[in-house]
Amino acid sequence: MTIQESILQLAQRARQASREARLAPTHVKNAVLASCAEMIESGIDDLRRENQKDLEAGKKSGLSSAMLDRLNLSDKTVKSMTEGLREVAALPDPVDEIIHAWRRPNGLEIGRMRVPLGVIAIIYESRPNVTIDAAALCFKAGNATVLRGGSEAFHSNQALAGVFRKACEKHGICPDVVQVLDTTDRAAVGALLKLNNYIDVVIPRGGRSLIERVVDESRIPVIKHFDGICHVYVDSEADLDVANDIVFNAKVQRPGVCNAMETLLVHQAVADGFLPGSLKRLAEAGVELRGSESVQKILQGSGLNILPATEEDWRTEYLDLVLSIEVVDSMEAAIDHIDKYGSHHTDTIVTRSWERGRRFLREVDSATVLVNASTRFSDGQQFGLGAEIGISTDKLHARGPMGLTDLVCTKFVVSGDGQVRT
């Protein structure tokens, strides 16, 4: 059997199983998730043995210690997987919810009902826990999942998916609702991305090159999770103490994630008063500062080391303790900067002005726009959506933090008593 044939068969099995997942009662889905958590706990030695194979192969092939760390099924990772499963089980089931219903003059009653998407393919990189996290969310939303993890996590991913499948079988659900590609051949992904008759959506989770490749090759709709080049704009009417805390939090609390601030914009009216103290605090926390000429001028003689910011800096997602800083002469200039250089992910204004807060919320075209709060809140958990599959930078279907209700679509359900059209 060629790779194309074996991927086709896998996708056909997923499509077939998706009918069962679609109609599975909530209590059965929740029982599968709970059993999966228990089976991970009770079968942890077997999982560790498979994980060890990946770790050893990784060491041999010279993976960095950071990569090996991400690959490792540590106690913490295992706990986060089992807690995640139980948390998803506790979330409300989005399937069959009627989000809007109305009656027409001719007596037809029309409703929009949330229904599963069908088959979701997830293509991801090193962390094996994504196997469980993604499968759990997709399954709770009534979908079948085709998973393709990084080749360096091959054995771990197979073992984890195997546990999920066993949990399905235990509750009479066809295990093919969760499948992992059983090859590390790159051609398998190419073949998968052509199967738009069997797979409804592809979600790539990983770096830009992975996502670009999926977009290039896919005939299946893709939901993309691109960079977060997030801004905090400190307005002329900002409370500078509030601004100081938000700026520090947005940059330092967890710099390696997509909702961390990468660029600070400060209104010129408050730049002299705000920047020296705020940047000193950031520098003391180890942040490398890159400022425009105006910024460097203000900080002259402060003793702080401000590197010159280049055009490239405004377009860079550092994911690290690095910050680019610009002074703007108006809120409009700040919005223009965000529009030109940002990634339309998450942007914040700090202001005491009601009118400027309202305008910023309306005029900034990003997935999340905040007033007087840290960019770090742009997150499914923080929003109260429960676990998230990621943060979409697309505009279609899902934008921003994607929870369970973004893993379904809707259908129109219409109830009549013999109506015909005239």
Next chain:
Amino acid sequence: MTIQESILQLAQRARQASREARLAPTHVKNAVLASCAEMIESGIDDLRRENQKDLEAGKKSGLSSAMLDRLNLSDKTVKSMTEGLREVAALPDPVDEIIHAWRRPNGLEIGRMRVPLGVIAIIYESRPNVTIDAAALCFKAGNATVLRGGSEAFHSNQALAGVFRKACEKHGICPDVVQVLDTTDRAAVGALLKLNNYIDVVIPRGGRSLIERVVDESRIPVIKHFDGICHVYVDSEADLDVANDIVFNAKVQRPGVCNAMETLLVHQAVADGFLPGSLKRLAEAGVELRGSESVQKILQGSGLNILPATEEDWRTEYLDLVLSIEVVDSMEAAIDHIDKYGSHHTDTIVTRSWERGRRFLREVDSATVLVNASTRFSDGQQFGLGAEIGISTDKLHARGPMGLTDLVCTKFVVSGDGQVRT
């Protein structure tokens, strides 16, 4: 300038203009639409002159009379355009609507706000009125539009878009919110479909080969409007008079559209009683009947001409007075047939059973599922959504009849008073 360069510039102008469209007040957008209707009426002679060029070229190149008819800006077509503009002006503006808002324990207030998608490309075939219909809907939803009509309607489309642009200028809106590609070169579409940095979504409106080409070439997300292979299932518990009227209406009232019935499924318990009368009525209306062996057997000696239905028939969208007919031995078999052969567009059950109606609504995975009503109701106007841009057969973002609220996306707006994440 190469075609690639000129398309790039056009897309850049659209992106720039989309900022203006996004923030345009409702009353200004409505005034543009009203002025456009007036200008079409007052400038009808100029429009007809341009339309005449296309009609003459079409005659020369041997277009069929059906094609020429679709190309013609008849009084009826003009009236439908101007009425459409006024109707879209009267629809509620979807932009800035908060569809859901809540407060978190930490005091953050979070809302999902409807905002325009940005730039929408529409690629369509012969009918020039689509130029106005599509531009009006997209503009009312705050978007800029890039239009590419059929080459046979080139002059008509340019002239109609010119009127829309003049209406924009009259009210101080940048006319680049509506642009038509000024070339009939096929390479222009290929170039357009690569510009995912400037265009947010592509909606192809036309035959399967057009849509397939767009899906193949596009790096921009596509919303597809594929076939409607729609079913009416007459259940064992159907009211046969109701079934007779629904079947007749779904097939005959307007056979050339995607929500017309193509396949009739009848439960074996009522097939003997239902089929002869119902099929006679259809035959008298000029419908060609293609039945399975069981159907042929039931109709033996009836005098009706039933051609044998092939496997291919179940998968065919006739868009004509042709009907394929099958007898099934259970509702499950009907649902299986719909799942296997249908296009998941629109499907109806006729039944008096509450339980079977409920099950059909839930278990059939189509964009529109009806009980005791004609498939012909699967339509934006009939649903009360107002004008529609089409009927999406995709599951992502929009499924089924697409109205104004499907031409926007959402963003999260978050209001705080200094919250930082711990």
